[in-house]
Amino acid sequence: MNIEKTIQNHISAALKAEFDVEENNISLQPTRKDFEGSYTFVVFPYIKALRKSPVELGNAIGNYLVAHSGVVSGFNVVQGFLNLSIADAAWIDLFAGIFKDKNFGQLPDKQEVVMVEYSSPNTNKPLHLGHLRNNFLGFSVAQILAANGYKVIKTNLVNDRGIHICKSMLAYQKFGNGETPESAGLKGDHLVGKYYVEFDKHYKAEVKALEATGLSEEDAKKQAPLLIEAQEMLLKWENNDAETVALWKKMNEWVFAGFGQTYQKMGVSFDKMYRESETYLLGKKFVEEGLQSGVFFQKEDNSVWIDLTDEGLDQKLVLRKDGTSVYITQDIGTAELKYNDFKMSKSVYVVGNEQDYHFEVLFKIIKKLGRPYSEGNYHLSYGMVDLPSGKMKSREGTVVDADDLMQEMTDTARERTMELGKTEGFTETEANELYDTLAMGALKYFLLKVDPKKRMLFNPEESIDFQGHTGPFIQYTHARICSILRKAHEQGIIGKTTDYPILQESERDVIYLLSQYPQVLADAGKEFSPALISFYVYDLAKAYNRFYNEVNIFNEPDKNAQQFRVAFSGLVGETINKAMALLGIKVPSRM
C-alpha cells in the first residue's frame, strides 16, 4: 500500500465531499522535524476560494482523513499547514509491501532504446580527472536509465584522428628514437602523451623565435614549421599515406591498450566503440549532400559552412578549405552510424559544458539535414572539475592524472584500513579487493554527489575522506548490516514483517525513505542526475545508523520485534546495494 497515494486520494475526496471542489493534483511534503506528523498538506492555496480560515479548512480535512483514510491516525494544524500522523500499522503495511516486491527499484519496461555516449577520449594523451567525472557520470546515467526501464546502449566515440594526433606522431617521429611502452616502462597512453607535451614545448620555442624576428604572435603561431608539418601530416593521413597510417596505427594501439587498463580500474564498460577515423568519411558525404541540397554553402576558398544566423547562431565551418574534416564533420557521420546500428529514440551525449555551443550547432544541423534522429538528442553538459590551484591545463602540466589518482586513493584506503586494524580475517586477495572497493567508492561518490551541471572543486584532501558524507560511510553502513544478517543467520532468526507492536521514530524515517526510492529513481532518470541517487542513499544510510544506535536487535526480548528488525535491516542493505550500483559503486560485506 502506498501511503502517499492513499492520502492524496482521500484529500481529493475530502475537498469534494466537504467543499465540492475538484482537485486531483494534491501535493504532499514531508513534515518538518520540529512538528509532529509525517506528511504535510498545505491548505493556503484553497482558503481564498473557499472563504475559510486555514485552521477551519485544516481541521475539516484532517477529521475527514482520520475518519475515512484508514492510515491517518491524527493531525494538527499550524497556520496553513495540516500535519498528518500515520498509524504504525500503515507503516508496517507499507514496509511489508516493499519487502515482498522482488522487483522493487526496477521500473516497468519502457520498450525504448536509449544511447548514452560517454568517455570519448582523444588518443593523444592519458585520461585525467575531468575524464573521471565524465566516465563515472556516463556509466551511472546508463545504469539509472536501465533501472528506469530503458534498453540502454553505452557507446564510446574515440577521437583517434585529427591534428592533435598528428602532433604526438610528429614529435615521436622527430624525438622518439624508436621508444616503445616496453622500453620506456610506461603505459601506452602515457608514452604518447609524453610526445604531445614534447610537441608543444618545441612548438612554443619556434613561435618565440619567430616573434623575435618581428612577426606578430598570431602570425608566428600559424607559421611555425612544426605546426605546418603537422597539418601536412593530417593531409597525408586523410590521403591514406602508407607510412603515416602505419605510425598512426602503432601509436593508437599503444593508447588503446593503456585506456583498456584504465577503464577496467574505473569499472566502466561500453557496448560499442566508435572511432572517429571510421565515421568522418560518412560525415563528409553528408556535407557533400547538404551542399547539393543547399543546407551548406561553399566559400571562395572552397571551405564549406552552414549559416545558422536565422537561429540566432553564427556561421559554422563544416569542412576545411583543404577538404579535411573538422570535429563536427565526423559527429554528423557518427550520429548517422549510431542510428543505423541501434535505431534509438533518445541519444544522450555526456560531454563537458565547454562544448555547449558545439552540440547546439550539431543538433540544429541534424535537423536541417532532416535526419530521422532529429529529435531526442540531449547534451548532458557537465561542469568542469577545478583544482584548488585553479583550472587544469594539460599543456601546462597542471592536470591530475587518472591512473595516478586512482592509485593514490587505493594506497590511502589501505593505510586507513590498517590504521583502524580492520584487516583481520581477510586473505591478501580479499584485502586488496577491499582497498580497491573503498578507494573507488570514495572517488566515485565524491565526483557524483555534485549536481552534474555545476562546476565543482576537487580538493584532494576531502576526496580521500572516508567519514561523513562519503562513499565509504555508506559502504560501512552496508557492511554493518551484513554483519547483523550473518549473526541473525547463525542464531537462526528469520526476518518477518508482521506482528510488530510499536515502531521507533527512526524506523518510521527509514520506511519513509525506502518508500521514496522509486520516485527518486524516476527523478534521477528524468534529470540525468546521479547526484539525486547519491543524496538519497546517504540519507538512507544516515537514518539507518541512527536506528542502529538507538535500537538493539539481539538483546530485544520481543521475538516479533527482533524478526521485524532483521527483515528491516536486510531490506535497507539491499536498497543501499541497489542504489550504489546505480552509481557504479560496489559495497563490501565486511570492512
Next chain:
RNA sequence: GGUUCCGUAGCUCAGUUGGAUAGAGCAACAGAUUUCUAAUCUGUGGGUCACAGGUUCGAAUCCUGUCGGGAUCACCA
C-alpha cells in the same frame, strides 16, 4: 563586447513544480562503547541565501536591473 551558466555557513555542497524557524558533511568545541563493526551516534556554535527593486497570503526559488566569477563566440578536438 554577444550568448550562456553560476553566486546559499570559514570550506565543499543540498534545498523537486514558490510554503513553516534555509539544511547536510568537513573544520571547531562538548559528550556516548560491560550490549549487533566508534569508518558510527548525540549535542553546541556558525547565515543580510551577492546587492537593489518587483510579483503575492508567502520568495533562496519567479521577473527586472546592478556587481562578481566561469564557459563559449577557432580552418583545435
